[in-house]
Amino acid sequence: MVRAAVKGVKVAAPLLATLAVLAEPVAARAVAADPRALYGAELVFDIYREDRPVGQHRARFRAIDGGVEVRSTTAITLKALFFTVYRFDYDSLAEWRAGALSKLTVAVDDNGDRRAITVAPAGDGLRLTVDAETPRAVPRPLFPTNHWNAAVLGEGRVLNTLTGALNDVRIRAGARAEVVTENGVVAATRYDYTGDLRTSVWYDDRGRWVAMRFLGRDGVPVEYRCRRCQGGPPAQ
Incomplete structure (x- = not known):
């Protein structure tokens, strides 16, 4: 959870010099880092829409010969009264070697609209x-x-990985913020995507993903709030 315009996000005072120093180190550290050293075996977010829980996102990390395997899953269900009016399921399996993507398979079921994406050497x-x-x-x-x-x-x-399109983006550092995690509040930097994608993603100073916010197709804000993003015990 981020404390700001997003409920639970508190933006720190603007420190432009600090932001300029942090933007590159966060990315540089992540290139060489084993994700298991950052997150442990699992990364988990609860997904909120209009401040109501609607789903969950998980990424599981496993060592393989010469690299790391990452399985990412997302499940979202929207209900009206007692009826399911929308369902979204996402499952991807990626292989990373020497810090670079080597293979990827994705299966998307967007309320019955299915898509398959593969990346191979x-x-x-x-x-x-x-x-x-x-x-x-x-x-x-x-x-x-x-x-x-x-x-x-x-x-x-x-x-x-929802559409299979190559999106041109510009990613710029924004304000510092305090983000609620399983280990308490941590300092993080917001990064805003513009161009073909528009979303805001928060990373802490070690390069760990700790929050995300974007607008759904209907213009309603969707938030990813950290359940497990600091390498703590496996989430329940």
Whole structure:
């Protein structure tokens, strides 16, 4: 939970010099870091819409030969009275080697609208396939929009893992804030995406993802609030 315009977010006094110093180190540390050293085996967020819990996001990290496997899942359910009016399910499995994405498979079920995305090695680059479309070559490095890896902050293009599109973005550091985590309040920096994506993501000073906020298709704010983002015991 972030303390600011987002409920639970308290923005610290503007310190432009501090922000300028922090923006690069956060990304640089994340490139070399094993995500298990940052998050432990699991990263968990509760998802809120209009301040009501509607789902959960999890990322699980597992060592593999020569790298790390990351499984990310999201489940959202919206109800009206006692009826389910919307359901969203997301499941991705990625392999990261030497700090770079090597393979990725994604399955999305957006209230019955299904999409499959795959990324595989292809020579010096990668091959991106969306549903039954013709595969396309994409250069390395490629960062998917799973957000746990703060090295994305230095990028100008990301893979949208909901649509399979390559989105051109500008990511800029914003205000400092205090974010509620399982270990209490931590200092974090907000990073705002503009361009093809518009969202705000908060990272603490070690490069750990601790919060996110964006507008849904209907214009209603959606928040990711930390349940487990500091490497504590597995969430229940």
